[in-house]
Amino acid sequence: MEFGIRILGSSSALPTLKRNLPSQVLTFNKKPFLIDCGEGTQLQIRRQGISFNKIDHIFISHLHGDHFFGLFGMISTMNLLGRNKPLHIFSPSGLEEIIKGVFNKTRTDIQYNINYHTISTKEADDILETKWLKVTSLPLNHSKPVCGFLFQEKQQQPNVIKEYIEKYNLSISDIVNIKSGNDLLLSSGKIITNSELVKPKPKPRSYAYFTDTKFVAEQYFSIKGVDVLYHEATFAEEDKQLAHTTGHSTAMEAASAALETDAKLLIIGHFSSRYKTHNHILEEAKKVFKNTISAEDGNYIEITHY
Amino acid sequence: MEFGIRILGSSSALPTLKRNLPSQVLTFNKKPFLIDCGEGTQLQIRRQGISFNKIDHIFISHLHGDHFFGLFGMISTMNLLGRNKPLHIFSPSGLEEIIKGVFNKTRTDIQYNINYHTISTKEADDILETKWLKVTSLPLNHSKPVCGFLFQEKQQQPNVIKEYIEKYNLSISDIVNIKSGNDLLLSSGKIITNSELVKPKPKPRSYAYFTDTKFVAEQYFSIKGVDVLYHEATFAEEDKQLAHTTGHSTAMEAASAALETDAKLLIIGHFSSRYKTHNHILEEAKKVFKNTISAEDGNYIEITHY
Numbered sequence: 001m002e003f004g005i006r007i008l009g010s011s012s013a014l015p016t017l018k019r020n021l022p023s024q025v026l027t028f029n030k031k032p033f034l035i036d037c038g039e040g041t042q043l044q045i046r047r048q049g050i051s052f053n054k055i056d057h058i059f060i061s062h063l064h065g066d067h068f069f070g071l072f073g074m075i076s077t078m079n080l081l082g083r084n085k086p087l088h089i090f091s092p093s094g095l096e097e098i099i100k101g102v103f104n105k106t107r108t109d110i111q112y113n114i115n116y117h118t119i120s121t122k123e124a125d126d127i128l129e130t131k132w133l134k135v136t137s138l139p140l141n142h143s144k145p146v147c148g149f150l151f152q153e154k155q156q157q158p159n160v161i162k163e164y165i166e167k168y169n170l171s172i173s174d175i176v177n178i179k180s181g182n183d184l185l186l187s188s189g190k191i192i193t194n195s196e197l198v199k200p201k202p203k204p205r206s207y208a209y210f211t212d213t214k215f216v217a218e219q220y221f222s223i224k225g226v227d228v229l230y231h232e233a234t235f236a237e238e239d240k241q242l243a244h245t246t247g248h249s250t251a252m253e254a255a256s257a258a259l260e261t262d263a264k265l266l267i268i269g270h271f272s273s274r275y276k277t278h279n280h281i282l283e284e285a286k287k288v289f290k291n292t293i294s295a296e297d298g299n300y301i302e303i304t305h306y
Numbered sequence: 307m308e309f310g311i312r313i314l315g316s317s318s319a320l321p322t323l324k325r326n327l328p329s330q331v332l333t334f335n336k337k338p339f340l341i342d343c344g345e346g347t348q349l350q351i352r353r354q355g356i357s358f359n360k361i362d363h364i365f366i367s368h369l370h371g372d373h374f375f376g377l378f379g380m381i382s383t384m385n386l387l388g389r390n391k392p393l394h395i396f397s398p399s400g401l402e403e404i405i406k407g408v409f410n411k412t413r414t415d416i417q418y419n420i421n422y423h424t425i426s427t428k429e430a431d432d433i434l435e436t437k438w439l440k441v442t443s444l445p446l447n448h449s450k451p452v453c454g455f456l457f458q459e460k461q462q463q464p465n466v467i468k469e470y471i472e473k474y475n476l477s478i479s480d481i482v483n484i485k486s487g488n489d490l491l492l493s494s495g496k497i498i499t500n501s502e503l504v505k506p507k508p509k510p511r512s513y514a515y516f517t518d519t520k521f522v523a524e525q526y527f528s529i530k531g532v533d534v535l536y537h538e539a540t541f542a543e544e545d546k547q548l549a550h551t552t553g554h555s556t557a558m559e560a561a562s563a564a565l566e567t568d569a570k571l572l573i574i575g576h577f578s579s580r581y582k583t584h585n586h587i588l589e590e591a592k593k594v595f596k597n598t599i600s601a602e603d604g605n606y607i608e609i610t611h612y
Contacts, residue, residue: 013382013383013386014383014386014387015348015349015352015379015383016352017349017352017353020349021379038379039345039346039348039375039376039378039379040345040346040349042321042345043321043323043326043345043346046321046322046323047323063411063412064412065378065379065382065408065412065414066379066382069345069375069378069379069382070345072345072371072375072378073321073327073344073345073371073372073375076319076371076372076375077319077320077321080319080320081320094411094412097411098407098408098411098412101404101407101408101411102371102404102407102408105369105400105403105404105407106369106370106371106400106404107450108371144413
């Protein structure tokens with residue numbers, strides 16, 4: 001099942017010609033989930049050929065403009081494209097009032113429902129569960145209340161090995177039982193253990209999105225074992241002081257977070273526009289956590305089975 | 307003196323990969339004036355290498371999101387870049403409340419002054435006068451209160467012909483008098499007429515920005531004789547009905563406006579994204595008004611002395 005991340009914007013507060021404002025699309029089984037929505041996100045979505053109408057869920061980490069000013073245009077565009085199904089927006093409190101304020105004052109009639117889901121920035125919360133995916137919000141530490149997001153593939157039921165279906169002439173009810181983890185009791189009284197009958201599904205994959213945040217070791221406990229971690233690395237080590245006063249992380253701190261969580265892959269992004277290039281930031285992170293890549297606008301990173 | 311228009315966005319409400327949301331930069335004597343500010347304008351400004359800090363005046367035609375949603379990010383960016391001089395924003399009423407609402411609710415502290423100038427959408431008004439330029443707002447006709455803008459170069463005082471300065475040994479006071487239009491009285495009692503002494507400056511140039519609007523003949527009286535007219539041509543002739551119900555113009559109507567005003571050049575834009583290409587729209591306009599060009603993002607059109 002396809003599970004991946006498309007980077008739409010990898011800059012921090014100031015967009016550049018190479019890096020757009022923060023946004024990503026997580027895709028699971030062809031279903032896109034938008035994470036953050038800086039100005040210009042709708043154009044990045046068009047550029048990547050993603051259908052606006054397939055997006056039903058948007059997750060906003062916090063209410064700094066660079067992470068949500070693209071919502072005004074995105075919501076308008078969905079409206080003009082004739083959307084008639086609900087849109088779910090998850091964010092810390094305050095967003096509903098802001099969005100409604102703008103559209104009410106401009107007397108814009110949005111023809112579809114927007115369901116605003118306010119998420120806690122004080123404690124972890126399971127905010128969405130679909131057939132395939134569970135999304136959990138996790139408090140981070142920044143100059144403003146902010147949430148990280150953990151996307152976990154749900155453990156799927158194993159397949160029953162085909163040859164046993166034939167060998168034991170299994171009914172649909174037998175198969176349902178076995179998939180649920182039960183052993184098989186034959187009419188002879190013999191028991192075939194469940195583990196012999198099934199081919200287990202691979203371990204579920206997971207992705208965590210952590211921005212904007214400073215490095216606080218405790219906040220990584222809840223994503224221990226995550227496969228892929230996206231962590232902001234706004235600053236290089238030389239600007240550590242600035243990172244701390246502004247509630248951000250350096251590349252080395254992002255890498256330390258990856259160590260803390262035992263992540264398999266670290267993606268760093270949210271780069272400050274003060275640096276002309278960001279290769280030195282990537283190198284700094286790699287010294288601490290080798291399997292690090294930098295977010296680049298347009299890039300797609302598959303969340304594989306590690 | 308340089309006088310020109312840089313097209314930043316030529317789409318209507320839906321941006322495309324080729325056409326950004328409405329925005330233009332008018333430049334006079336190296337001073338940029340921003341007209342409309344759709345989402346993504348700040349990136350277009352960067353792309354064109356225009357300095358944010360040189361922009362002191364922004365003119366917003368009306369409060370449809372595609373014409374001003376870029377202000378949130380633009381104002382934030384100017385703030386992050388350390389702006390410390392006032393920004394003047396001219397718009398129909400309501401914008402101040404919207405912008406302040408968003409920044410207050412996100413507790414964003416904008417460190418420079420924004421002077422909001424509310425302009426009438428009922429009658430023409432001279433809204434700005436600089437050393438070189440006079441800007442007039444003009445009511446248009448759309449589904450929302452909207453203003454067009456007329457930018458008129460001011461008539462500059464003529465130069466006194468150098469050889470007469472020497473011939474008559476003119477003092478600075480004499481020169482000031484002559485530049486102001488007075489004749490010269492020689493000590494002999496002879497009068498040299500003003501027109502003989504000066505080399506007049508060329509006729510002042512003018513530019514009118516008319517979007518969004520439907521075609522209403524009377525609204526063009528006040529810009530009779532304008533050099534260059536930018537007029538929306540959202541729709542092709544085949545969609546005339548749609549143009550009228552949505553308060554927009556067809557290309558032929560934009561061309562009729564150019565005829566009404568005796569413009570020297572017509573620029574059409576604000577094209578609907580329903581058309582894959584816009585060449586047929588340009589051809590329709592040209593049938594009525596030959597000297598028509600279509601707005602293309604990034605293009606620069608000089609306002610010459612016609």
